[in-house]
Amino acid sequence: MPGDLPHRRLRDLAGKHGPDVMSLQLGELSYIVISTPEAAKLMRKLCTLELFSARRVQSFRRIREEAVANLVASLTAAAAGETSVDLTRMASTVTSAITTRAAFGKAQELTDAANFMVVVDNISDLLGGFRITDLYPSLTFLPALTGLKAKLEKMSKASDSVLDQIIDEHKSRRTRAATTKDDRHGSYKEDLVDVLLNLQEKQVDLGAPPITMEVVKAITLIETSATTIEWTMSEMINNSRVLQMAQEEVRQVYGDDASLDQLNYLDMVIAESLRLHPPGPLLLPRENGNQKVELSSYEVPINTKVIVNVWAINRDPRYWKEAERFLPERFMDYSIDYKGTDFQFIPFGAGRRMCPGVSFGMAIVKLTLANLLFHFDWVLPAGQKSIDMTECFGMTLRKQYALHLIPVSYNRVPFE
Template identity: 70%
Template sequence: MSLQLGELSYIIREEEVSNLVDSLTAASGEPVDLTRMLSTVTSSITSRAAFGKAQELTDAFMVVIENISDVLAGFRISDLYPSLKLLPALTGFKAKLEKMRKASDSVLDQVIEDHKSRRRAGRNGDGEKEDLVDVLLNLQEKQNLGVPITTEEMFLAGIETSTTVMEWVMSAMINDSRVLQKAQQEVRQVYGGDDGKNHFGEAKLDQLKYLDMVIAESLRLHPPLPLLIPRENRDKNVSFGSYEVSVNTNVIVNAWAINRDPRYWTEAERFFPERFVDCPIDYTSTDLQFIPFGAGRRMCPGVSFGMKIVKLTLASLIFHFDWKLPAGQKNINMTGCFRATLRRQYALHLIPITYGRVLP
């Protein structure tokens, strides 16, 4: 019996985070580009779970993702005048998007064809690890969901979101030594004598309650998508407070402003994880004062998968390492910049010190 997708994802996460720990251990005492390393581990986990062994194809797809992020970054004059339908074409933005779409479709078509070829050759037998594409192909063949599944529904998203969240959390903890020490104390107490990388897994992550609060507070202050994906009012005119939203109007929710609204948050601009002590953290709840991933039926579908990557990686980073700023740097610059997500403007460079090691 082939491995279930959930079990495979669990194995992949632990393997890739273990590789990250190895790389940081080898660089102990020296500055590292943690932004690049977090992006690598996130993309490796996601692409392996989705695409399997087609490494050359996953690398090609990651190039496409990076290009899309660059294209979506910054300000466009067509955003200021959305009623002028010709502006995207005149400015070349529409052509760039079309080029990215074709590149993405080309890589995904190759991925799907690679999986179909392996299936025809009988290489998905007992013991073979199934990935997301295999699962979708199985459903496509059986067509027992009542809804046809075509290749257009086979896509990958969320890589940059997870990386962005981890960057902001690490930056916030480095700038607040009290929070970092408290989070480290918790994870090292929970995992106790699990000093080897092979013993550090997901089984005890649910016990890391303070780390949950740290992640939630960082998401509150630095949601990866400050402006949620636009939605169109399609059914009828809707009254909202003193406003009336007409049919076919695009609605954009400012999650950044909601998460910092002083009417709902005491000292709203302060990074204070303890505010969640008596506040259950549920990213899928209907509590609309905290919506880093949206809400309702159309909220981000990859929350569970992405947050597992985030929590395991962060727990590993603060369990296995103490962290220092590069020489001459007193704190982390928290300026953000907008790409596909609201990321840090500057790459995060830190010095990992292997836990228990005394530097000369």
């Protein structure tokens, strides 16, 4: 299984030996795999209450708009030359620009932020999938033998170096702002690192241990929304009817009104893309502690890790008609809820440990897709009939092959 896509192999195994809850022995470790709908605390509170609140997400609107405008300008230039673009790379660039600008501020957007995203990409590749070192933890020599230990240490040092530099610069900038009476609400713009440093300095009581620099570093490791943009565009290109309907809605609504809230069909398209391609196909494993637990009619033994296969849940044919088909209209009479309250649809997990940055990420995804659909028609490169949807497993579920398309400028007064 280490060479395969784990979420697919686990779904296949659950079909034979589950399907709801399956016990699995991988090397020395016992796992429980949950593949159906039935079946830290400080980080969560910080993200929910401070970093990704509705007010905070809205405060980054200008950052999102500027980054997407730059993307549109680049695509317009490519359209003038009738050249193909690597939309995978461009989506990654725009989401990285938004995320790092919101997290680190404009002063460090180009250099430190770029270095940071390289580190994040390397960590994502390194931690994706199951490895032999995960299955035999008692064989302590394996990480060194396989080279994993050296790679992890290298990535740890690289991430610490970049983040230490960013945090130190923020501290210096905050000191300068205080001594020069710089206006925090004017020329001095707070970003996510500033928010965390504020909380650390005040030692705000959030019902958890004090905020340390390690926590500050950990929270700044934000995954981008590029993969969702890439999968959604790929699905629409392969489904011309959906692409046409989404474009018609955007060009009727978005061009005349600045509100994204009216793009109901685009919401359904994004939801369907997330159903088929959840950013994290397998939730991070959780280990049962010092006593066995009853889960419905199943018994979870002590020291057993539990894996929730979100990818399989979102494609369960018992709950989704034509589960493997890309059909946004299925959400017409289905409430689109990313909060994990409906366990048939949990692209971001559920409960206290679901992704706290959903609103931040979805704001990026929707604005970017609306602009891609509004400003351009899209054509496949010569000789290509469809988009290859082969998956590549990592910390996020990415496409195996980059998305190359030819943008064609849409002749209409551009939206301002």
